[in-house]
Amino acid sequence: KNWQTPLHVSAANKALRCAEVIIPLLSSVNVSDRGGRTALHHAALNGHTEVLQVETKNFCLAHTSLHTPAGHLDVVCLLVSQGAEISCKDKRGYTPLHAAASNGQIAVVKRLLSLAVEIDEANAFGNTALHVACFNGQDAVVSELINYGANVSQPNNKGFTPLHFAAASTHGALCLEFLVNSGADVNVQSRDGKSPLHLTAVHGRFTRSQTLIQNGGEIDCVDKDGNTPLHVAARYGHELLINTLITSGADCTRRGVHGMFPLHLAALNAHATCCRKCLEFLLQNGAAPSLKDKQGYSAVHYAAAYGHRHCLKLVRTQICPASALGHFLHLHSTAYHGHAQALEVLLEGHCEVDQGDEVGRTPLMLAALRGHTDCALTLLNHGASPRSKDTIRGRTPIHLAGITPLALMGICSMCVCVCRTPLMLAVMGGHVDAVSLLLEREASVDLADHQGLTALHLGLLCGQEECVQSLVELEASVLLGDSRGRTAIHLAAARGHASWLSELLNIACSEPPIPPLQDNQGYTPLHWACYYGHEGCVEVLLEQRDFRHFDGNPFTPLHCAVVNDQETCANLLLEAMGSKIVTCKDSKGRTPLHAAAFAGHIDCVQLLLAHSASVDDVDQSGLSALIMAAEKGRVEVLEALLTSANVNLNLTDQKGNTALHLACSNGMEECALLILGKLPDSALVATNAALQTPLHLAARSGMKQTVQELLSRGASVQVLDENGLTPALACAPSREVADCLALILATMMPFCSPCSSGAPSPGALLKSLPRQAKSTQGPRSPRDPSGPSSEGTTTENDSDSETF
Numbered sequence: 001k002n003w004q005t006p007l008h009v010s011a012a013n014k015a016l017r018c019a020e021v022i023i024p025l026l027s028s029v030n031v032s033d034r035g036g037r038t039a040l041h042h043a044a045l046n047g048h049t050e051v052l053q054v055e056t057k058n059f060c061l062a063h064t065s066l067h068t069p070a071g072h073l074d075v076v077c078l079l080v081s082q083g084a085e086i087s088c089k090d091k092r093g094y095t096p097l098h099a100a101a102s103n104g105q106i107a108v109v110k111r112l113l114s115l116a117v118e119i120d121e122a123n124a125f126g127n128t129a130l131h132v133a134c135f136n137g138q139d140a141v142v143s144e145l146i147n148y149g150a151n152v153s154q155p156n157n158k159g160f161t162p163l164h165f166a167a168a169s170t171h172g173a174l175c176l177e178f179l180v181n182s183g184a185d186v187n188v189q190s191r192d193g194k195s196p197l198h199l200t201a202v203h204g205r206f207t208r209s210q211t212l213i214q215n216g217g218e219i220d221c222v223d224k225d226g227n228t229p230l231h232v233a234a235r236y237g238h239e240l241l242i243n244t245l246i247t248s249g250a251d252c253t254r255r256g257v258h259g260m261f262p263l264h265l266a267a268l269n270a271h272a273t274c275c276r277k278c279l280e281f282l283l284q285n286g287a288a289p290s291l292k293d294k295q296g297y298s299a300v301h302y303a304a305a306y307g308h309r310h311c312l313k314l315v316r317t318q319i320c321p322a323s324a325l326g327h328f329l330h331l332h333s334t335a336y337h338g339h340a341q342a343l344e345v346l347l348e349g350h351c352e353v354d355q356g357d358e359v360g361r362t363p364l365m366l367a368a369l370r371g372h373t374d375c376a377l378t379l380l381n382h383g384a385s386p387r388s389k390d391t392i393r394g395r396t397p398i399h400l401a402g403i404t405p406l407a408l409m410g411i412c413s414m415c416v417c418v419c420r421t422p423l424m425l426a427v428m429g430g431h432v433d434a435v436s437l438l439l440e441r442e443a444s445v446d447l448a449d450h451q452g453l454t455a456l457h458l459g460l461l462c463g464q465e466e467c468v469q470s471l472v473e474l475e476a477s478v479l480l481g482d483s484r485g486r487t488a489i490h491l492a493a494a495r496g497h498a499s500w501l502s503e504l505l506n507i508a509c510s511e512p513p514i515p516p517l518q519d520n521q522g523y524t525p526l527h528w529a530c531y532y533g534h535e536g537c538v539e540v541l542l543e544q545r546d547f548r549h550f551d552g553n554p555f556t557p558l559h560c561a562v563v564n565d566q567e568t569c570a571n572l573l574l575e576a577m578g579s580k581i582v583t584c585k586d587s588k589g590r591t592p593l594h595a596a597a598f599a600g601h602i603d604c605v606q607l608l609l610a611h612s613a614s615v616d617d618v619d620q621s622g623l624s625a626l627i628m629a630a631e632k633g634r635v636e637v638l639e640a641l642l643t644s645a646n647v648n649l650n651l652t653d654q655k656g657n658t659a660l661h662l663a664c665s666n667g668m669e670e671c672a673l674l675i676l677g678k679l680p681d682s683a684l685v686a687t688n689a690a691l692q693t694p695l696h697l698a699a700r701s702g703m704k705q706t707v708q709e710l711l712s713r714g715a716s717v718q719v720l721d722e723n724g725l726t727p728a729l730a731c732a733p734s735r736e737v738a739d740c741l742a743l744i745l746a747t748m749m750p751f752c753s754p755c756s757s758g759a760p761s762p763g764a765l766l767k768s769l770p771r772q773a774k775s776t777q778g779p780r781s782p783r784d785p786s787g788p789s790s791e792g793t794t795t796e797n798d799s800d801s802e803t804f
Helices: 006-012 015-023 041-044 051-053 073-080 095-105 106-114 129-135 139-147 163-168 174-179 198-205 208-214 229-236 239-249 262-269 273-283 301-304 310-320 322-328 332-339 340-347 365-368 375-383 396-402 422-430 432-440 454-461 465-473 488-495 499-509 527-530 535-544 557-563 567-577 577-583 593-601 604-612 625-632 635-642 660-666 669-676 683-687 694-700 704-712 737-752 762-769
Strands: none
Touching: 006 015, 006 174, 073 262, 095 106, 095 139, 095 262, 106 139, 129 139, 129 163, 129 174, 139 174, 163 198, 163 208, 163 593, 198 208, 198 229, 198 239, 229 239, 229 262, 301 737, 310 527, 332 365, 365 375, 365 593, 422 432, 422 454, 422 465, 432 465, 454 465, 454 488, 465 499, 488 499, 488 527, 488 535, 499 535, 527 535, 527 557, 527 567, 535 567, 557 567, 557 593, 567 577, 577 593, 593 604, 593 625, 593 635, 604 635, 625 635, 625 660, 635 669, 660 669, 660 694, 669 704, 694 704
16 A cells, blocks of 8 residues: 555565565666655665665665665665765655654764765755754754754744754753753744743743743743733643743733733633632732733633633632622623533622623523523522513523423423413424423413414424424314414425324314315315425325315315426326316316426426326416417427327417417527427418517517528518517517618618519508507517416416415
8 A cells, every 4th residue: 555566575574585586577676665765765774784785786876765774874874885865855855864863863863964964954844953853852963963063043934943842842851951052042933923931831841941031031922922931831731830930020910812811811721720820929919810801801701601610719719709790790601601510609609690691691591592401400599580581582591491402490381472482492492301391381282473383383394203292192283273274284294294194184083074174275285295295295195085185275286296396296196086187277277287387397297198188278368288388488398288189279368379479479489499390381470469470579589590480481571560560670679760660671672672572662661650649659579469468477466376
């Protein structure tokens, strides 16, 4: 997996005989593995001089790396004697000097230095050999490099010098002393503003911090966030270092990140000893220990918010009297974050447990909102009121508890909100324990919200099966309707809960007679299940013989299925109830085929045609399924209908428009060309009530191919519509433009070629100009030629607008 060849393995395992056999068979022995190492590297790394000597006969040693054998002086000397490059770099820019310095190979370091290698050569991260030696605590190497003149203050890519590395390193104490004694700048800062003293504070190197301070290190230097070394030490909880910094004069009242003090950071990170040190210093120097950051938070806030009990106990005693706790809203923060033990510490002060925040929320409300049961019980035991309300929505703790799985003991389910009861909220959230508790407390299961939805309705809408089970067991009404008349059975069918639908139907049918299950628009559960395509629910309903007929809204379940492309549900209906249902019509005379063609669902159209649906049935506006498909541009549907036997292309709507008229009027060129392929030439001059031919409408709609086809088949260019316009003049965007065009054409006619037979005479063109008294309306829009029926397009005014 590391791209190692057999020769690599032989070299690494001192398999001298294998190497001698393999090498003559290779075209090159300089193949490198994934890390850029050749077989020679592996041999040198493991100190196998015998293998090395065999391979040097075939290797180009001028470019052989010394990184790997840096720990084996004899191998290094052998490679150097063969001309190996002493300053080559690997993929990350490490030189042999880096490798030797990292491992503390002082003999190799001396050998390389004697060969005059570049002592301050940096790797890809900007680190020199001195950086690497300091990081690994190699004090002998550090001393040797310094003696040879290494730059003790050279920064890397992030601005860290060798002194930064020595300050942070686990074993870098002696390295740091060597650097300081050699004149390294003790106050140098990295790009993010950290000095070596900051890094001693991060890692708790208090002896090294003393060395830096004694050699001029600035105690209160700040990084880019404004933090001093004291802030950093408090953040990481190094109390010995804090003691060193404070006794050396560090300022405890200097603000750091977000305006926080060292005391805040100690409290935030649960370092109680550090808190004590900071507090003692503040009190000894007469400073106020209740200092706040820029957001107005004190150390108590941070200790409370993060549940650090010991810190909280310490700072609460020293900082805030009991009477001030309510003002600082410590209880709110602690309850919100669920720190029950910290809450007990705060409640020892006998503070006001029901004080509200800026929107009136008490600590108990916040604990209930977040589902922190322990905090809620602690507050209740200390007298918190479960009936207090917020100022925005009037919600009590139990309303908020319903949103989360929290059981508030001893609280009844009294509905104090005009919107929803706690039981409704608990059911919506699926919190079974809360639902069980509320039901045990005799919560009313049939109360409805402002939309008429009960807890059972909401449970079905949200899919909370366990909560629904609990409600059903307590005999929640399955026939109670919401503001739209939908019962729990309707909602189960609409949401696809087949198992619940079956159980609810059994409950509803247990006491005859079976009630009429229709909502306010007459839709039954079968309508809803078919519209949303829930096959399981459709099967459950069809198993009941009482549902094997269409009741209620005449827009039948079959209409609902095909208009929403639910082919499987439509097929189930046809199999259960027979093909006769394809002839059902809604209140406007539309069959299921009309609905499928209108929506453009080809699969449903083909299903209905397979069950002998009539293509030529028209609705109350005279529209057939084919006319609807042409008007809406449903090409696939139109193609399927045109292939049906005995389709009548001469049917017209109430305003005389054929399918071709409507296709041309709406710019549906593909549909128009399909219809033209089936029409005889004699039908091309048919006019609608506005005396418009298909050529008038196609020309006005800019349908070039259709116009070309009509003209090639002899469509008349001289037919006048009700406004006295020929197809050419019908192209004009307004009546005035049409008048101008007629005048220009009449003037041009004497200059036209006499071969232009069939062109109207100048007199005819002038006669075709519309008279002022004829009409005050311009040419009709191609989208509304003489008012072809808009039945299929203005469905927002239909009573069936939800589905069709």
